[in-house]
Amino acid sequence: MAMQSGIMTRVYKPGSIIYFENDKSEYIYILKSGRVLLTYTKIDTGEEVKEEVRQGEFFGVKSALGKYPREETAQTIGETTVLVLGMADFESLILRNVNIVRKMLRVFSNQLRRIGRTVRTVLGESDNVNPDLELFRIGEHYYKAGDFAKSSYAFKKYMEYYPDTDNAKIAMERIRTVGAGGPAPSKNQSSDEFDFSMDSGNEEPLFEFSDDDSVLPELNGNGSSGGSPSMSSEFSSEMDDFLADDLDDFSGDIDDFSFGDDSPKTSVKTPEEELSAADRSLDSGNYDTALEIYTGINDRPGSVSDAIAARAEYGAGVCLFEMRKYKDAMGHFSKIMKDFQKSDKMKGTLYHIGMIFEAAGQKDKAIAYYNKVLNMTPKDGINSKALDKIKSLQRG
Amino acid sequence: MLELDEKFFERFGVEYSPNEIIFCEYEPGNEFYFIQKGKVRIVKIINDREKTIDVLEEGDVFGEMSILEEEPRSATAIAGSHVRVLKFHRDNFDALLQGNPQLAYKLLLIFSKRIYDAKRRLMILLLDEPSVKVMDVLIMLAEQNPHFDFEGEISLTTNAQQVASWSGMAEAQVQKELTQLARVDKIELFDDHIVVKNIRDFQRIVTSRRKNMYS
Structure with a gap:
């Protein structure tokens, strides 16, 4: 395959510096032959880390793409040949090789997760949270704040993912209450469609939990779903x-x-x-x-x-x-x-x-x-x- | 911007009304989103209060952490206006990349930037002294503008609240540190911006503290 004309081949003597930490540059490199060592300082420990680039591998990608200073120094060991790509070269190269992008994204995504975890640790945010409990809490937050559309969203997700947990019953109740207490502003609902009627003389509990509540109240629609508890009973x-x-x-x-x-x-x-x-x-x-x-x-x-x-x-x-x-x-x-x-x-x-x-x-x-x-x-x-x-x- | 045809939008396009939740913090995440139109607020509930941590616009991607594997969402995404997004499930990701290499490239750019920003923030958080943290946030904000001349005065559009959120400090404490820096004439405080007299000076201080941290 013909390479873009912008891609250059460069040969370095042993021990040459390809770039220094903190340099600003938009070049991206591929190691063709020889050896390259990357040296960087770990942010959280100050420890100096050395990493060798494998043949055929890219380096200098993130800082070039993100337009920020180099975070590592790249130095050759032995005589070394590298391909040097400008941003445009890199772009056209990867547009034809989506697999490269996929691999890079995987690496980047892992790095981002790792950093995210460290940040949370430093901020004292525990990683050992129960997503189900936290999701429920968010529903509660919006519910108490009177932001019912949002609370319903959270509770519905809660019911979707964690139907068997302790708080499911409360979540269900909240969803119903919101269904009765005025769902999210919807386009075609007028006050006339509210039904406040109550079966007169009905002494039985009008509002009851049952386990066949597979149909959640339709919170954003126009209330046509037959499974919704009627508002009258809630009222x-x-x-x-x-x-x-x-x-x-x-x-x-x-x-x-x-x-x-x-x-x-x-x-x-x-x-x-x-x-x-x-x-x-x-x-x-x-x-x-x-x-x-x-x-x-x-x-x-x-x-x-x-x-x-x-x-x-x-x-x-x-x-x-x-x-x-x-x-x-x-x-x-x-x-x-x-x-x-x-x-x-x-x-x-x-x-x-x-x-x-x-x-x-x-x-x-x-x-x-x-x-x-x-x-x-x-x-x-x-x-x-x-x-x-x-x-x-x-x-x- | 990406060039995507109409068919593509028909298949993956989703619209949200203002104030509608797109996804909720702690909900399992399997899709990522690409904003075609409108604004999206990224919020977290912190100490029972909703805090906006970012506002994203056309061309931005969010929910990208779900590209690899399912993970609970780390924040809530709320439509800040009428919003049109492309929504991609992880399972479609490969097909998506094949069909839309520009999107793949765009994602690389976004990840690169996010990684840097996250690392940079971590560097600030790891500093010990509040005053140095505040200085480093100002440096970071200055670094974000490639047109600044670091040899002269630099005017940053920011305030105590923003500095607080970057530094993980309480706003009141940040205010105190900023006032102190203003008193010794290192900075000037205005309602909507902060002027740093000599950012090189701050850089020297922060670099030396950072070195000492590990020695």
Whole structure:
């Protein structure tokens, strides 16, 4: 095969220096005949190391390609003939001999690994880590930070590679929670597609682990996979948790809460008018008054539209929230999620549930609900408030 | 840039949306990636905080440690924008090299540079004294620009945070050392750059300390 014209043959006398350590040069050499000794200093020990080049072998490759100073001195032993290649010669040579590249890459890759290990040792980073545990920790990190798309990625990988480990169950749970708590912003998911419905009267646990969870929730798609647990069950299970277990935190508030059940007042006002009056009271901070009207509206037997009923439930929930009667507030909000998923108050409802969890110190759940708000359209002030909440919880 | 035909992209091309994970630290790695378009952030979770250790761009390769054998990823790669990559499994590597010698050559260049950078960093990390470490980071940064004249003043676009990450030191400690160097008029500190008055002076100090380390 005809060599590039740029390649030169050079003959050295015994003991000649081909190049010195720290020289800068773009030449690459191939030992044709004779002997060449490379002398370099080991970085970590300062030890001087000598290495002989074999015939047919390249030397001076890395520093030429990487455009950095020579790391070794090359000296001949006996009369020696070398081929000298410029970068362009080298490139065209190896483009025709991919096997050479493969061998070099193998050598380079091993060197890089070795150096990487030394660096980690020097930095005090242990090499004896369990990748499975570390992967799980990364999922946890992003989960706690409210970065659910990333946490799901890590947990899904965890389930893919380490399904039999101790943390698999938690990872699975996290994936489901994220599936319910607002998956990664996806292109074609609108709030209308959320399904908050709950089988009424179903006293069985709505959310259950089983081992046939081979189908993971589709986290980036549009939720068409039949294997995904429905969000309603996840929501209701969280509600149940909250209502069942977390009440002690608010004990004082719960007991002393009462509102007059001497209504319904005989009123000539329309439900709409009552709502407006209640909204005004709420706005001016008269929670007791507002609450009374809101609840009154829904106590009117069968006479209001869903839209009105939802707004009344929501108003009552907000009043109770403001009065720090979280349990009762939660009751109203969960009714909206059960019965009025189409209501325009859904977003505010989710936001308030987030705040209730936040007040209860359940940061993860709070973030999950705020995150759900983030993805809901149309975007308005509540979306940005939710974002602020997430940010501040992540900082805390 | 590599000249790769459309068919090639159809077969190996993958796209990612901004902020999407490409691979995650500690996940087993079997593919390496070549960025065709966009930016990729390389991050690690350190002390429960996400730290960006590099930002890669068009033409860069990442995940290359998996070329030889499966090894857990040493960092997480996240799409920093809309990203288009070519993704190659180790099993396809030979075929890939045969069909695309330019890519093979490109990989050699990348490995050469990575090895040097890693060694250079190791040299800094192995120094004992904090002040000398800081000096050596400044030298290293100066070495990266072939246009610098080492006989004159050198202006480096860097800050304490970057120096800290290269030297494996805490940022506060780096700040302290930099302030000290500024006080004795060896350097001048600015918001976004550091001027080194006499880099040769630093080189002499670092070289002599390095020699003493082994004697």
